[in-house]
Amino acid sequence: MARIIDGRAVAATVQEEVRERVFRLSARGIRPGLALVRVGDDPASVSYVRQKERAAQGLGLRSEVFVLPEGTTERELLSLIHDLNRDPGVHGVLVQLPLPSPLSPERVMEVVDPRKDVDCLHPENLGRLVQGDPYLLPCTPRAVQEVLVRSGYPPAGKHVVVVGRSVLVGRPLSILLSQKGLGGDATVTLCHSATPDLGRFTRDADIVVVAVGRPGTLRADMVREGAVVIDVGVTRIPTPGGFRLVGDADFEALKEKAEAITPVPGGVGPVTVAALLLNTVLACEHQTQGR
Numbered sequence: 024m025a026r027i028i029d030g031r032a033v034a035a036t037v038q039e040e041v042r043e044r045v046f047r048l049s050a051r052g053i054r055p056g057l058a059l060v061r062v063g064d065d066p067a068s069v070s071y072v073r074q075k076e077r078a079a080q081g082l083g084l085r086s087e088v089f090v091l092p093e094g095t096t097e098r099e100l101l102s103l104i105h106d107l108n109r110d111p112g113v114h115g116v117l118v119q120l121p122l123p124s125p126l127s128p129e130r131v132m133e134v135v136d137p138r139k140d141v142d143c144l145h146p147e148n149l150g151r152l153v154q155g156d157p158y159l160l161p162c163t164p165r166a167v168q169e170v171l172v173r174s175g176y177p178p179a180g181k182h183v184v185v186v187g188r189s190v191l192v193g194r195p196l197s198i199l200l201s202q203k204g205l206g207g208d209a210t211v212t213l214c215h216s217a218t219p220d221l222g223r224f225t226r227d228a229d230i231v232v233v234a235v236g237r238p239g240t241l242r243a244d245m246v247r248e249g250a251v252v253i254d255v256g257v258t259r260i261p262t263p264g265g266f267r268l269v270g271d272a273d274f275e276a277l278k279e280k281a282e283a284i285t286p287v288p289g290g291v292g293p294v295t296v297a298a299l300l301l302n303t304v305l306a307c308e309h310q311t312q313g314r
């Protein structure tokens with residue numbers, strides 16, 4: 024029977040660091056500010072943005088949500104981002120993804136002031152990350168690292184198989200895990216939708232991270248006895264009363280075989296939110312240095 028990793032407990036330790044930093048900033052008369060931008064009414068995005076706003080307020084940050092209607096033009100969205108870039112009370116700007124088409128996430132991300140880019144999606148910040156000198160760490164990849172290290176499964180020397188190559192999770196995570204230092208030093212294999220026979224790779228892994236967004240992606244026959252499974256996927260499955268959330272891994276079967284596994288919900292998700300708040304506070308410290 025696997026150990027079920029408690030993401031909320033990991034998030035609480037990250038939040039503690041945020042709280043201390045917020046306290047030190049407040050002694051200097053500074054309150055970190057986070058602007059959350061949502062375009063359209065995708066139900067998952069509505070829920071995520073609300074969670075981020077609540078978590079920010081719970082730790083004493085200033086947070087404001089900007090909701091733009093579906094059908095907003097690129098010009099209108101970029102104009103809002105320019106305003107937020109200029110606002111000295113806003114230290115972090117997050118544009119919730121996915122954006123409704125035809126809005127281009129790449130175009131939007133390159134307009135966010137890199138110093139306020141708490142998602143680490145600006146090309147400059149992605150470049151720094153690849154160079155090994157990151158400004159901030161992307162939230163979900165950082166959350167995966169925190170979960171591994173703080174649960175006693177540091178990836179150093181392990182074979183980690185990452186499934187999914189998204190710019191939000193799989194791609195940057197594969198880079199972070201392979202870098203030198205705590206949370207890194209792993210041997211990394213990056214698998215994706217064009218990988219034939221995924222199980223051939225995941226069965227060799229000490230740690231499997233699934234971040235695809237498709238339930239059933241990782242089955243019990245695809246991991247070896249004693250593997251650690253980190254499930255980043257979140258899919259809403261309709262039920263008579265509403266919906267329930269399921270991950271990418273077959274949790275019920277894997278918990279009989281793995282050494283440890285993160286649940287959905289209550290695994291990586293809460294840590295991602297805590298990582299966002301930490302980034303906002305770090306961005307605030309950076310922007311207010313010497314003031």
Ligand code: GUN
Binds near residue numbers: 119121142163
């Ligand atoms: N949508 C799902 N995860 C994220 C995230 O980490 N950042 C943004 N901006 N959008 C997301």
